[in-house]
Amino acid sequence: MRIALGGITHEANTFCPRAADMSSFEARQLARGDEILANWQRTGTEQAGAMSVFSSQPRCQVIPTLLARALSSAPVEEKTFRRLLDELVERVHAAQPVDGVLLVLHGAMMSEAEPDATGEVLARVRAAVGPGVPVVGTLDLHANVTERMLREATALIGYHTAPHVDMFETGQKAARMLVETIEGRITPAAALVRLPMLLPPENSTHNWGPLSEVIHMALEMEREGALLHGGIYPVQPWMDTADVAASVVAITDGDPAAARGRAMELARVFWARRGEFTSELVPPDQAVRRALARPPRTVILCDSADATTSGSTGDSTVVLRALLRAVPFEGTALANVVDPGAVARAIEAGIGSTVTVRVGGGLAPETFAPLSFTGYVKTLSDGTFTFKGPGMRGVPHHMGRTAVLVQDGIHLAVMERGVSQWDPQLYRSLGLEPADARMVQVKSPMAFRAAYEGLYDEVIVVAAPGAASPQLASLPWQHLPRPIYPLDPETAWP
Ligand SMILES: [Zn+2]
Structure with missing residues (x-):
C-alpha cells in the first residue's frame, strides 16, 4: 500500500491587514519530502498521528510530499498559495x-483570489490521483466546510x-479511515449540514457549555x-466571504441517508444552543482593577x-x-507585543540598559495605537x-528576536513576529514564570487553557478592538451572506 502524505494549513481572518506570504x-512549518517525517514524527501533530497508524500496517509505504503551515x-x-499548491500537486x-x-x-484557508482554498487543494489533488483513489483530509474544529470540500x-x-x-488522534483517525477504505472494509458516505451562524470562540470548548x-x-x-465520524465545526468566525457557515459533517459506512439524518440531528442541537456562546467581556481598566x-x-x-x-x-497595546x-x-x-523596530532598539542598547521605545500598532495601525x-x-x-x-506538543515556534523590557512590575516581551500563544513556554523561554505573576496577558x-491549566485562578476576557474581536457585530462586514446569526438575531433555520 502506497500513501502520499502532505497538506497546506492556514486559517484566514479577512479583518487582518496582513496576508500570509512564503x-x-x-x-511556522514548510517541510518537504523526508523532512516531514524526520522532524515531526514525535510531535503532537496530525502527521505524527497518521504515521503511527501507517507504520503499524504491513507493507505500507508513505511518500511524504509537502507540508506547509502558517499562523492565521x-x-x-495568491502567488504563495499557487506556488505551494503546484508543488504539492507535482x-x-x-x-x-x-x-x-x-x-x-x-x-x-482562503487565498487572495480563492475563498475556498481548502476546496481548491482537495480538487487539485483529486484531479491528480483520479476519482478512484481515496483522499482523506484532517480539519481543524474551526474549518469552514464547503460542499466542494465534501x-x-x-x-x-x-x-x-x-x-x-x-x-x-485526528491524524490517527484519518489514517485508519484511509487504510480501511483502501482495503475495501468501509465506504465513507458523508453528509454536510451548514448553519447560518458565526460563534465567538471564548466560550466554545469540548469541556463545558x-x-x-x-x-x-x-x-x-x-x-x-x-x-464513522461526526465532525462539529463552529467555524472561524472572521471570514467575510459569501460562503461561510458553521457546520456538521456526519460520515456513515455506505449509508448517505443515515448520514443526512444524523447530521440533521446534531445540527438541530447545535443551532438550538447558538445563544449560549457569548462570554462576559470586561473593559481593560476594569479587568486590571x-x-x-x-x-x-x-x-x-x-x-x-x-x-x-x-x-x-x-x-495591540490596549x-x-x-x-x-x-x-x-x-x-x-x-x-x-509584536514590534520588530522596538526589538532592534533594545538589542542595540543591550542587556542592562534602559530604553524608551514606541511599541505596537505597527502592523495594524488603523486598529492599534x-x-x-x-x-x-x-x-x-x-x-x-x-x-x-498537550496541544502541538514538541512543535518548535519562532517569534523572532525578542526582548523583555521591565517597567515597574510590567515585564513586556517585545517580539519580531506574531506567534501562537497557546503555551506558557512563550514566557518561560524568556525566563518569566506565569504562575508567579499576578496578571498574564495571553492573546x-x-x-x-490546555497548557495553562493549573497556572491561573481566573480568566478575564478583555473587551478590546482587534481583527479577532468576539464582538462580531462591531466588524466591517461586506460579503457575508445575510441573514446570519448573531448579526441578524432573528435568523431562521432550517
Ligand atoms: Zn481552531
Whole structure:
C-alpha cells in the first residue's frame, strides 16, 4: 500500500491587514519530502498521528510530499498559495501510483483570489490521483466546510477538542479511515449540514457549555457505531466571504441517508444552543482593577481580540496601556507585543540598559495605537521555543528576536513576529514564570487553557478592538451572506 502524505494549513481572518506570504510558512512549518517525517514524527501533530497508524500496517509505504503551515492571518497571498499548491500537486503526481492520499488541512484557508482554498487543494489533488483513489483530509474544529470540500474528499476528519489537543488522534483517525477504505472494509458516505451562524470562540470548548454538548452527542453516535465520524465545526468566525457557515459533517459506512439524518440531528442541537456562546467581556481598566482586587492569585487577561492564532497581528497595546495606568502595583504583570523596530532598539542598547521605545500598532495601525514604553532591558532571546503542553506538543515556534523590557512590575516581551500563544513556554523561554505573576496577558481566546491549566485562578476576557474581536457585530462586514446569526438575531433555520 502506497500513501502520499502532505497538506497546506492556514486559517484566514479577512479583518487582518496582513496576508500570509512564503515567509509566514517558512516561519511556522514548510517541510518537504523526508523532512516531514524526520522532524515531526514525535510531535503532537496530525502527521505524527497518521504515521503511527501507517507504520503499524504491513507493507505500507508513505511518500511524504509537502507540508506547509502558517499562523492565521489575512488570506494567503495568491502567488504563495499557487506556488505551494503546484508543488504539492507535482509531488503527489511524482509519488504515483498511490493507493491513497492523506492531507493535513485546516479547512478555513482562503487565498487572495480563492475563498475556498481548502476546496481548491482537495480538487487539485483529486484531479491528480483520479476519482478512484481515496483522499482523506484532517480539519481543524474551526474549518469552514464547503460542499466542494465534501465532494472532492473521500472523508474529512475534524478535531473534537477546543482547546485543540487531539491533533495526533485526528491524524490517527484519518489514517485508519484511509487504510480501511483502501482495503475495501468501509465506504465513507458523508453528509454536510451548514448553519447560518458565526460563534465567538471564548466560550466554545469540548469541556463545558454548548459546544461540548454537541461534540459529546457526535462521540456517542461514533461509539454506538451509527457514525464513522461526526465532525462539529463552529467555524472561524472572521471570514467575510459569501460562503461561510458553521457546520456538521456526519460520515456513515455506505449509508448517505443515515448520514443526512444524523447530521440533521446534531445540527438541530447545535443551532438550538447558538445563544449560549457569548462570554462576559470586561473593559481593560476594569479587568486590571478586578485582577488586582484579590491578591495573591494569577489572573489571565485574555486579549482574544488580538489573538495571533485567530488572525490578528499581535501588536495591540490596549491591555498594556491599562497595565501602565495601574502602576504602581504589587507583584508582576506579563505582557507581550509584536514590534520588530522596538526589538532592534533594545538589542542595540543591550542587556542592562534602559530604553524608551514606541511599541505596537505597527502592523495594524488603523486598529492599534502605539505607545511609549521605557524599560530596563532584562533579557534578549532568539525567540525560539518548543510547546510542552498537550496541544502541538514538541512543535518548535519562532517569534523572532525578542526582548523583555521591565517597567515597574510590567515585564513586556517585545517580539519580531506574531506567534501562537497557546503555551506558557512563550514566557518561560524568556525566563518569566506565569504562575508567579499576578496578571498574564495571553492573546488567545480558548486554546491557551490546555497548557495553562493549573497556572491561573481566573480568566478575564478583555473587551478590546482587534481583527479577532468576539464582538462580531462591531466588524466591517461586506460579503457575508445575510441573514446570519448573531448579526441578524432573528435568523431562521432550517
Ligand atoms: Zn481552531
